[in-house]
Amino acid sequence: MIENNWHPCSHSENDCCRLCCTKIENFNVTFGNTQIFHDVNLHIHCGELTAIIGPNGAGKSTLLKAILGEVKHTGVLNYFDAKGVHSGHPLIGYVPQYLNFDLSTPTSVLDLFTAYLTNIPCWLTSSKRIRDQVCQILVKVKAEHLIDRRLGALSGGELQRILLALSLEPIPDLLLLDEPVSGIDQNGLELFYDIVSDLRANHDLSIILISHDLNLVAKYADRVVLLNGTVICNGSPEEVFNDVRTRNVFGMLVQHTMQGKVQPDKEGSSC
Numbered sequence: 032m033i034e035n036n037w038h039p040c041s042h043s044e045n046d047c048c049r050l051c052c053t054k055i056e057n058f059n060v061t062f063g064n065t066q067i068f069h070d071v072n073l074h075i076h077c078g079e080l081t082a083i084i085g086p087n088g089a090g091k092s093t094l095l096k097a098i099l100g101e102v103k104h105t106g107v108l109n110y111f112d113a114k115g116v117h118s119g120h121p122l123i124g125y126v127p128q129y130l131n132f133d134l135s136t137p138t139s140v141l142d143l144f145t146a147y148l149t150n151i152p153c154w155l156t157s158s159k160r161i162r163d164q165v166c167q168i169l170v171k172v173k174a175e176h177l178i179d180r181r182l183g184a185l186s187g188g189e190l191q192r193i194l195l196a197l198s199l200e201p202i203p204d205l206l207l208l209d210e211p212v213s214g215i216d217q218n219g220l221e222l223f224y225d226i227v228s229d230l231r232a233n234h235d236l237s238i239i240l241i242s243h244d245l246n247l248v249a250k251y252a253d254r255v256v257l258l259n260g261t262v263i264c265n266g267s268p269e270e271v272f273n274d275v276r277t278r279n280v281f282g283m284l285v286q287h288t289m290q291g292k293v294q295p296d297k298e299g300s301s302c
């Protein structure tokens with residue numbers, strides 16, 4: 032169990048770092064005089080889904096933006112490839128929490144991908160080759176039936192899957208997913224988690240997912256990080272949800288989440 036510091040890849044028998052990994056070292060973000068988070072150290076393993084949980088305003092989205100380099104921060108992001116040779120910065124895919132666009136835009140899903148994949152203005156082309164290519168991409172996120180849908184007519188869950196598909200072209204080393212706080216129904220959420228889970232199994236990429244649904248985190252995540260101004264605790268879902276500090280933040284929610292799995296309170300025992 033790790034307390035706001037990481038352990039190096041040990042390559043032991045039980046090491047869950049399979050081919051490559053990403054290390055976030057001493058990340059700090061301050062806006063004006065306000066420190067958003069400090070001393071964040073995380074070791075993200077490939078082939079694993081790491082869920083970040085925490086209360087509103089804990090700094091979760093800001094951490095993803097810092098990893099992306101979108102907000103000013105201190106600290107270092109290191110990516111290590113399969114051979115353990117330092118290979119610099121990872122290729123990052125990102126699905127944001129919100130996307131602001133004109134809901135009345137006539138732009139379709141196919142237009143969006145055509146603009147992304149080619150240099151040809153999307154209103155000039157209706158190539159079967161591109162359509163087939165986009166269809167194949169959309170199959171990965173169970174959204175091939177949405178190819179001609181206007182972006183503004185997509186539901187929250189559908190838009191999230193389209194953005195996920197975009198973030199997978201090409202398959203990144205590190206996938207950052209910032210789950211919307213609202214606007215996606217339970218079925219949509221479960222479908223999204225199923226797809227992300229398959230990605231983890233079929234591609235050797237590391238996934239960091241900000242989640243507000245503790246039940247889905249308990250079901251799908253390999254590791255959980257409780258963030259609240261810094262890493263409060265970090266470990267398996269059971270370890271983190273059994274920690275009294277997680278219960279202090281989420282209260283009864285955690286008890287419902289881990290019903291049947293929760294052990295008696297052990298302060299600081301697991302995180």
Ligand SMILES: Nc1ncnc2c1ncn2[C@@H]1O[C@H](COP(=O)(O)OP(=O)(O)OP(=O)(O)O)[C@@H](O)[C@H]1O
Pocket residue numbers: 062067085086087088089090091092093094212
């Ligand atoms: N550009 C900014 N300038 C100043 N303060 C900011 C900026 N962006 C975020 N903040 C503040 O940083 C804090 C952390 O915000 P952040 O969005 O990272 O939280 P979060 O944990 O993702 O919250 P939520 O669960 O509500 O999405 C908040 O208090 C927010 O108001």
